[in-house]
Amino acid sequence: MTLTRRQFGAGIAAGVALETISTRSFAQGATIKIGMVVPVTGPAAESGKYALNGAKLAQDAVNKAGGVLGKPIELVVEDDLTTNPGAVLAFSKLAAQQDIVAFLGSIRSTQVHAMAPDILKTAKPVMFGGTDVALTKLGNPWLFRFRPNDSYSAKVISAYGAETLGKKKWAIIHSTDAFGSGGAKALTASLEALKITPVLDQGYPNQSQDFTPVVLAIKQSGADIIGSYFTFENDIAIFARQLRQLGVNIAWVGSPSITVATAVKLAGPALYGTYGVADFAEESSPEAKAYSKLYRDTYKVNPDNYSSWTYDAITVLSMAMNTAKSTEPEKIRQAIIATKNHKGVEGTYNFDANGDGLHGYNIVRNENGNIVFDKHIDFES
Amino acid sequence: MDLVLQLLFTGIGIGAVYALVALGFVLIFRATNVVNFAQGEFSMVAAFLMVVFAVDLGWPYWAAFLVSLAGMAILGVIFNLGVYYPLRHRTYLPVIISTIGASILMANLTLALYGPQPQVLQGWFETQGIQLGPVFLDSQYLLIIATTCVLVAFQYWFFEHTMLGKKLQATSQDKEMASLLGIPVVGMIMLTFVYSAILGGIAGILVAPILFVSIQMGSTIALKAFAATIIGGFGDVAGAIIGGLALGIIETFGAAYVSVPYKDGFAFLMLVLFLAFRPQGIFGERVAEKA
Numbered sequence: 001m002t003l004t005r006r007q008f009g010a011g012i013a014a015g016v017a018l019e020t021i022s023t024r025s026f027a028q029g030a031t032i033k034i035g036m037v038v039p040v041t042g043p044a045a046e047s048g049k050y051a052l053n054g055a056k057l058a059q060d061a062v063n064k065a066g067g068v069l070g071k072p073i074e075l076v077v078e079d080d081l082t083t084n085p086g087a088v089l090a091f092s093k094l095a096a097q098q099d100i101v102a103f104l105g106s107i108r109s110t111q112v113h114a115m116a117p118d119i120l121k122t123a124k125p126v127m128f129g130g131t132d133v134a135l136t137k138l139g140n141p142w143l144f145r146f147r148p149n150d151s152y153s154a155k156v157i158s159a160y161g162a163e164t165l166g167k168k169k170w171a172i173i174h175s176t177d178a179f180g181s182g183g184a185k186a187l188t189a190s191l192e193a194l195k196i197t198p199v200l201d202q203g204y205p206n207q208s209q210d211f212t213p214v215v216l217a218i219k220q221s222g223a224d225i226i227g228s229y230f231t232f233e234n235d236i237a238i239f240a241r242q243l244r245q246l247g248v249n250i251a252w253v254g255s256p257s258i259t260v261a262t263a264v265k266l267a268g269p270a271l272y273g274t275y276g277v278a279d280f281a282e283e284s285s286p287e288a289k290a291y292s293k294l295y296r297d298t299y300k301v302n303p304d305n306y307s308s309w310t311y312d313a314i315t316v317l318s319m320a321m322n323t324a325k326s327t328e329p330e331k332i333r334q335a336i337i338a339t340k341n342h343k344g345v346e347g348t349y350n351f352d353a354n355g356d357g358l359h360g361y362n363i364v365r366n367e368n369g370n371i372v373f374d375k376h377i378d379f380e381s
Numbered sequence: 382m383d384l385v386l387q388l389l390f391t392g393i394g395i396g397a398v399y400a401l402v403a404l405g406f407v408l409i410f411r412a413t414n415v416v417n418f419a420q421g422e423f424s425m426v427a428a429f430l431m432v433v434f435a436v437d438l439g440w441p442y443w444a445a446f447l448v449s450l451a452g453m454a455i456l457g458v459i460f461n462l463g464v465y466y467p468l469r470h471r472t473y474l475p476v477i478i479s480t481i482g483a484s485i486l487m488a489n490l491t492l493a494l495y496g497p498q499p500q501v502l503q504g505w506f507e508t509q510g511i512q513l514g515p516v517f518l519d520s521q522y523l524l525i526i527a528t529t530c531v532l533v534a535f536q537y538w539f540f541e542h543t544m545l546g547k548k549l550q551a552t553s554q555d556k557e558m559a560s561l562l563g564i565p566v567v568g569m570i571m572l573t574f575v576y577s578a579i580l581g582g583i584a585g586i587l588v589a590p591i592l593f594v595s596i597q598m599g600s601t602i603a604l605k606a607f608a609a610t611i612i613g614g615f616g617d618v619a620g621a622i623i624g625g626l627a628l629g630i631i632e633t634f635g636a637a638y639v640s641v642p643y644k645d646g647f648a649f650l651m652l653v654l655f656l657a658f659r660p661q662g663i664f665g666e667r668v669a670e671k672a
Contacts, residue, residue, distance in 0.1 A: 043597050048497070203642045205645055214641055216384055216637060262498065
């Protein structure tokens with residue numbers, strides 16, 4: 001059999017058409033896929049489990065309510081190993097799947113920084129929970145933050161410590177990663193706005209086994225309050241126990257890690273009486289209360305901010321796709337930015353042009369191991 | 382002065398932890414000429430066993446301790462048969478890679494079985510510690526220091542004054558000659574792995590009330606213990622102890638007087654300096670390749 005030029009051309013055309021149709025049908029599969037970069041292994045595996053729990057609750061709620069554009073949503077999970085290279089690799093693996101329409105990134109600022117160049121290249125929306133202020137000022141239009149950034153946490157920590165508790169001699173203790181350093185910088189700036197210069201600014205490396213030198217430095221500084229930005233819960237627990245053992249019982253207002261379930265459990269009485277800023281607080285709103293009940297009924301443990309932001313992220317993302325009536329990245333992006341006055345479980349979302357959704361924090365207190373809501377402080381976006 | 386004493390106590394305490402894990406490194410190195418990179422995971426597994434028996438099942442602390450150590454002895458046998466024995470005639474490199482693989486397997490197996498949540502293990506004593514003048518002596522650190530002293534004394538007696546200890550030493554010095562003299566070399570190496578697993582386990586159980594029980598607790602300690610072993614002189618028991626204590630004290634004082642963020646840097650700076658200028662460590666003897 002000989003092949004004429006016309007037959008050959010028709011064959012090629014049919015092949016190309018078939019390829020296009022099959023690719024398109026693949027992209028328009030039976031589900032709307034959302035990629036999720038999450039620590040399944042490594043030091044933050046515990047928080048990853050919470051994050052996944054929250055996302056799954058939202059997935060179930062969205063699917064029960066009819067899904068997105070008439071299809072159920074589906075989470076595609078990749079382990080970031082709790083490392084920056086792991087996060088970059090996990091994101092690359094997900095980004096290679098053309099049918100994934102948007103992503104959930106990390107709660108760790110340092111990992112979001114590491115993934116940011118690839119996110120820009122992929123040009124699809126990424127929801128994240130890292131709180132380093134700089135992340136939404138990188139000029140990367142695809143980043144959307146579902147937690148209040150550290151400029152707000154610093155303002156709330158300083159205002160509560162200096163004005164409500166009346167403390168003027170501040171010791172700032174922070175991890176030396178992007179989150180801790182960024183937080184400490186923001187706290188110093190907020191205190192300076194209140195005409196207070198910290199008596200101590202002390203960084204420490206993550207996964208420290210001993211904090212004796214840090215505690216002794218606090219003692220020597222004569223501080224009457226600690227403002228802290230800890231990244232890992234076991235670090236905060238070791239520090240808290242050594243702090244109390246060495247007789248330091250001054251006031252302490254910490255970043256959200258001081259309020260999470262794991263830190264409260266590990267440190268026990270060493271964290272009693274401390275204050276923390278928390279993006280999630282059960283008593284802060286009817287939405288947070290309902291979410292807490294749902295979470296407890298499903299997983300038999302109390303929720304914390306590791307799960308609440310992913311719950312809100314999936315909910316807002318699904319809403320945005322339904323509003324945009326499309327899964328095209330630019331249309332989703334514009335729909336997220338246009339989200340105003342959405343009452344999530346973390347607070348009321350009013351997205352600004354930078355991609356920041358929340359603009360305030362709750363103040364909570366550790367009362368004998370129970371995290372008790374004190375008040376919510378919001379700022380203009 | 383109060384500050385110095387407090388730092389000295391903490392430095393010795395944390396150094397004793399490194400020393401305990403370093404002892405395990407040294408023993409296996411002496412018996413097999415390879416570094417066991419899963420030594421830290423022995424500590425982690427023992428701490429999790431302790432959580433299962435003492436916390437989850439509510440057994441008395443001492444009973445949980447003994448059963449956990451028995452579990453570690455079994456792990457030592459399995460480790461020897463699965464990780465070292467099949468590769469015993471190969472060079473050191475495949476064995477080292479095999480131990481790294483085993484450490485990853487142990488960490489992830491524990492993660493799969495127990496989940497990622499860090500656990501709290503109470504210390505042996507009810508009291509948190511003793512206030513001695515201006516210095517607070519943490520009861521768990523006191524126990525660690527005392528245990529290290531006892532184990533060092535036991536090790537000295539065992540290797541120098543018992544026939545079994547001498548057989549182990551002979552095996553580590555020259556396996557062929559030991560075999561010719563009728564010493565069961567395979568059994569001796571098995572025993573070394575069992576003892577090292579128990580030693581790592583004791584370190585893990587002792588340090589768990591301070592650092593909490595988590596999947597990564599082993600690797601954090603093992604890295605410093607490895608540095609301590611090199612500083613002390615690989616293959617030398619006294620070196621491991623001195624290296625561990627020196628490292629603990631240097632990093633604690635370095636953190637207090639120079640920089641906390643660079644605390645880990647002091648340990649690894651020491652390591653680099655020793656590797657550059659005295660690779661055989663404090664107590665090691667220079668080994669030259671024979672022509």
